[in-house]
Amino acid sequence: MRYAVEMLNIVKRYPETGVVANNNASLALPEGKILALAGENGAGKTTLMKVLCGLELPDEGEIVINGEAVKIGSPLVANKLGIGMVHQHLMLIDQFSVSENVTLGQEVVSLFKLNHRQREEEVTALIERHNFPLKANAKVGDLTLGQKQQVEILKMLYRNVDLLILDEPTALLAEQEVEALFTTLRELVARGVSIILITHKLREIKAISDYLTIMRGGEVVGNYKTSEISEEEISKKMVGRPLGLALEKSPYKGTREEVLRLEGITLTQKGGKRPLLNDVSFSAHRGEVLGFAGVGGNGLGELEEILSGFAQPTQGEILYKGETITRHTTRQLRRGGLAYVPAERLAKGSASQASVAHNLIVTEVDQFTRGGLLQGGKIATYTNGVLDNYSIKGRSAEAVGSLSGGNIQKLILAREIEHLRDYILFSEPTWGLDVESSRFVYNKILDLRGEGAAVLLISSNLDEILALSDRVAVFYRGEIVLLIEGEELKEATKETLGAYMLGLKGRGTDGA
Template sequence: MSYEYVIEMNGITKIFPGIVANDNITLQVKKGEIHALLGENGAGKSTLMNVLFGLYQPEEGEIRVKGKPVKITSPNVANDLGIGMVHQHFMLVHNFTVTENIILGNEPTKGGKINIADAALEIKKLSEQYGLAVDPYAKIEDISVGMQQRVEILKTLYRGAEILIFDEPTAVLTPQEIHELIAIMKRLVHEGKSIVLITHKLKEIMEVSNRCTIIRKGKGIGTVTIAETNEDKLAELMVGRQVSFKTEKSDAKPRQDVLSIRNLTVHDTRGLSAVKGLDLTVRAGEVMGIAGIEGNGQSELIEAITGLRKVESGSITLSGKEITNWPTRRITEEGVGHIPQDRHKHGLVLDFSIGDNMVLQTYYKLPFSKGGILNFNKVYEKAKMLIQQFDVRTPSEYTPARALSGGNQQKAIIAREVDRNPELLIAAQPTRGLDVGAIEFIHKKLIEQRDKGKAVLLISLELDEVINVSDRIAVIYEGQIVDIVDAKQTDEQELGLLMAGGKQREKVKEDA
């Protein structure tokens, strides 16, 4: 049977209580192409792919695989049809090995026992065939996030997937891992696979995709050929307006020191020094960016400032008051806001409503409680106001935080922290996994805090974000600040050199 598309989703409609997630969307994927699915956070991209993978059943529409109409009632049916999905939040058992995770639910047996050895051999072959370089006997908890993602890819290949769905695959990866993943995707397509790539990262779409289907607020906007478009056009189609990739801001007017860190030493979870004698000052009215390759002490530094990790030696001072090793709540009340790098672990209680999450830092104060009794009317009144003010897209303030898209979860955290008007706002990876519209909005909010005379500490792995938003940039390497540069007078090349432990170009010239 001849067919034009390996996947056809025609007129798909998916409705949840209070929201039409997919409204008559059509998606057509050709064999051997990387087809991007682009849209803002909460536009309905993941929902559409969850329909294709059998996790949701559509109210209307038809799915065809290789020209044949099919009913995909579960992920097992999807697997049987050659469809595999690599989820944004990995579905792995941490204390199992790579092989145990890959064969889970599909275990090969020999003489009544699970045959781990043969499975590991097959996984090793697949790993080598697609350039994945995964150790079949490694435990999940001992390998990097990028390597865990490769395990998810292997899991789909082991089950015979011909069509792979990647859901926001680069959201949690370092720049190096992103580069490696793009090479893997190209190799998969070269070997005859077809890929649907859910993303909102325009650079990656331009680099790796053949065609792109755009969804906006649950509706299909159209499909474009990548060779005939550019980033600006894609951004406009996605958001429905022109988007500025440059953060508009006036020059900083720094004032007094707000955060002062002296000779700070902090250990990591293994008891080794992650921050080693670090010095840093952040002033009112400026954004201080921290640039560095992941794992150079950024996480431990943030946790030490916010009271989540013990300081071994040195001091942390906030507006002249030493706060070293204070409890987290006391630090928060002293005037520190924290947008954490892991929104699920440290930012939200996922099973609480979005309204309850909005008052996590203030629920015990007036007007939200009196005499230990919560005033839910005031809680949800406040939440409703913040939801509107920060454009958090949710059916209502009573919706569980878990049900929101990643971008809207992030907006809710930022709404809560910015609304408290802290003297120091720590923003760690604030736009990780967000679309261009949401990134533009969040950058604007950080600059607003700066212009109100607040101190902002921005920690990000995205170099263009650090350069774009910061006034000064401190480069961290092996737990120490190796240099502080003016954001207007540096570039990615110079920062990259410093991040790798090199010297500034001027200094290199002087030394030559």
């Protein structure tokens, strides 16, 4: 059997933190096959792939590409070897066209000038060859998240990669977009491309991969043919025990008073063809989870900005307990009743260079000062208690940026819910989290609901929307095209919601 890649006994240490991210990790991928790389957050999957892409240098071990041992000292070397990676956080420039993004750094130059026509023709040919629903001259900022992901894949194909690595590629896709992605991956494999797929999702592992490597605690616990291992066995090997969602959603027994109301919220962009949000109205009540579903680029990002005070609407009114807060800043909203867990954990949710302790107290710093000075002992006691209660793997003085994604999310969650607020906004709360961390977040959300908070849940993960929500609002092109609850919600499927998210049903269609 000929292998596209073999990674043999890879060791990667970070002496400054004492972390061994990879400990004698080995895997092998046969040519023209799909390998799923699975494991909890912090298991070492992404680090191992960064070693393969030249973003990290291994301390020990060997990499073999197409039967030859190689040294991959940089991403440029990896690219020359035909290795490319689509990262979890897409690396595109919204202001550029599809062709400009695809060819960035690989531009065709004629007489010291960029040959724009040739660039666009080459990208158009690539798009047509792979049957992507894209136009080379389309602005990337106008695309859906699924289409942006296709642009990232095109970038790799333009560079003639033979080995394509995708990190959590379905994290924010609608159900129909996941199927479209899988169709693309199968077509690439048929053309001879080998693929490594980093994923937490058991059903996806079974649906798309030929081989499976499972990691735990920086080590590979097994390499398998996917057809020869069950989902339950995969779960046990990932975390050492079987996993199940098993959420208890008890009825809220308190008064369902209205906490928040939006009336006719519209957000327009200067020179924009259509509003980013158009006449959005809804209310949120104590003891409920109000879920918001939608594909990227259809208004949920703008809704998050407005609800969190980072943007203000062009028209409409926001009421908190009957009083207008439409023009309030984030600070004013927080001093009122808002808690906020953003989708962008590093950009908005934390200060990556600051310590765990400082990130935990930043919203309640007055409680930890006396005479204008921070009380170190009180901060340490509080921080250590939170780390224990939320099972956060980290130290008080450690920089947040050195933690895994799951631990950063639990830290932000702890900070925001330690002091109960009237309403809490979650945006993509389990993006990139493993099953265990996701279940932890879900139970905390339901605890908040049971304590009488109004929970606003923005998510593209339809499993969690359906499992957690008491009501669901679906967005398409900046409008609510579906609002369901009760029996209608109980009978709803991911396929039904996905059809509204993609505009196949809703206003102006037969399904309206």
